[in-house]
Amino acid sequence: MATEPEPEILPIHTPELFDRALRRAVELLRAGEVVAVPTETVYGLAANALDAQAVQRIFHIKGRPAHNPVIVHVADLAMARRCVAAWPEAAERLAAAFWPGPLTLVLPRAATIPPVVTGGGPTVGVRWPSHPFIQALIRQCGFPLAAPSANPASGLSPTTAAHVRKSLGGRIRLIVDGGPTQIGIESTVVDISSTPFRVLRPGMIHLESLRAATGPAGTWSSDSEPGPPGQPPRSPGLLGRHYAPRARLVVWVWHDDAELKARLAQVPLDQAPACHLIVYSRLPAGWPAERVSVLPRDPAAFARALYAELHRCDEAGASLIVVEAVPETAAWEGIRDRLRRAAS
Ligand code: TXA
Numbered sequence: 001m002a003t004e005p006e007p008e009i010l011p012i013h014t015p016e017l018f019d020r021a022l023r024r025a026v027e028l029l030r031a032g033e034v035v036a037v038p039t040e041t042v043y044g045l046a047a048n049a050l051d052a053q054a055v056q057r058i059f060h061i062k063g064r065p066a067h068n069p070v071i072v073h074v075a076d077l078a079m080a081r082r083c084v085a086a087w088p089e090a091a092e093r094l095a096a097a098f099w100p101g102p103l104t105l106v107l108p109r110a111a112t113i114p115p116v117v118t119g120g121g122p123t124v125g126v127r128w129p130s131h132p133f134i135q136a137l138i139r140q141c142g143f144p145l146a147a148p149s150a151n152p153a154s155g156l157s158p159t160t161a162a163h164v165r166k167s168l169g170g171r172i173r174l175i176v177d178g179g180p181t182q183i184g185i186e187s188t189v190v191d192i193s194s195t196p197f198r199v200l201r202p203g204m205i206h207l208e209s210l211r212a213a214t215g216p217a218g219t220w221s222s223d224s225e226p227g228p229p230g231q232p233p234r235s236p237g238l239l240g241r242h243y244a245p246r247a248r249l250v251v252w253v254w255h256d257d258a259e260l261k262a263r264l265a266q267v268p269l270d271q272a273p274a275c276h277l278i279v280y281s282r283l284p285a286g287w288p289a290e291r292v293s294v295l296p297r298d299p300a301a302f303a304r305a306l307y308a309e310l311h312r313c314d315e316a317g318a319s320l321i322v323v324e325a326v327p328e329t330a331a332w333e334g335i336r337d338r339l340r341r342a343a344s
Pocket residue numbers: 039041042043044045068069070071102104106107118121123124125127129147148149150185186187188189200201234235236237238
């Protein structure tokens with residue numbers, strides 16, 4: 001059997017290396033190829049958003065269903081406005097408050113955006129990321145980049161180049177290695193193409209700050225469910241099990257070691273030996289060190305570390321991952337959402 005070719009992996013931690021990776025990525029993208037690149041949230045699998053065939057390759061590599069739209073990444077406001085058919089006051093305010101950064105705005109698509117990008121739908125998700133590499137890349141290319149997270153469909157998003165290599169290595173030519181990503185979970189996706197505005201995917205920018213930014217320019221629905229029953233989902237990527245490790249994941253609350261122990265005693269015997277714990281408030285006594293991760297209690301730091309821990313559990317052959325339930329406050333909204341999806 002022929003072995004899959006290994007991708008080129010180019011680091012960017014010096015100006016020379018950055019420029020070299022940039023030149024190579026531009027060359028491949030201009031030729032209609034797909035390249036894995038770091039963003040501040042997670043690694044993305046990028047292609048020319050104006051080239052339907054190139055975007056088609058992304059779907060093929062990920063095994064992504066054709067109806068699930070991909071986000072278009074831009075490098076300034078003018079480029080964002082060229083991707084959409086309308087730029088309301090709310091878009092102006094949200095962009096001013098959060099761009100460049102982890103926020104995706106869903107708006108009516110411009111005719112230049114091929115239907116494959118939008119999953120055949122009338123809207124397009126646009127984001128101006130803050131990572132310097134993807135910014136330089138978009139500017140050099142001169143076209144926006146369509147990029148979903150660089151993982152097989154419905155799997156866990158990659159926060160390091162090694163994660164990308166492990167899951168997609170044989171299927172892509174180049175991975176640009178920017179080290180671990182800064183934010184660690186995917187962008188907040190908001191639909192402002194109709195009113196009330198709606199959070200389609202929570203993230204580190206939460207509803208309270210979105211409301212504050214739009215002010216009188218719009219009202220927000222406070223439910224983030226994927227649309228009314230019986231109608232097509234507003235965001236197919238939000239349905240079902242998603243953002244999930246291979247292992248079964250559960251989110252538990254426990255008050256002391258005895259309670260944790262009692263709950264664990266009910267875990268089926270075949271899952272018990274490879275049960276990993278992810279905690280942030282206290283370390284259970286006597287738990288084997290190689291099967292527990294203690295994450296920071298701060299939501300930004302927790303988000304930054306979470307996916308790497310889940311990837312690590314999978315690599316270690318975990319069959320069950322028990323995650324300590326996180327606080328119910330707004331700052332943890334995006335994290336609660338991802339844990340819920342991973343556990344579904
Ligand atoms: O942080 C991020 O958003 C990362 C980095 C690479 O930018 N990208 C990312 O893309 O997470 P992806 O494709 O894995 O997730 C995008 C989500 C999906 O749930 C998709 O359904 C939704 O955004 N989405 C994209 N365009 C949309 C649209 N026009 N209408 C509704 N939902 C949309």
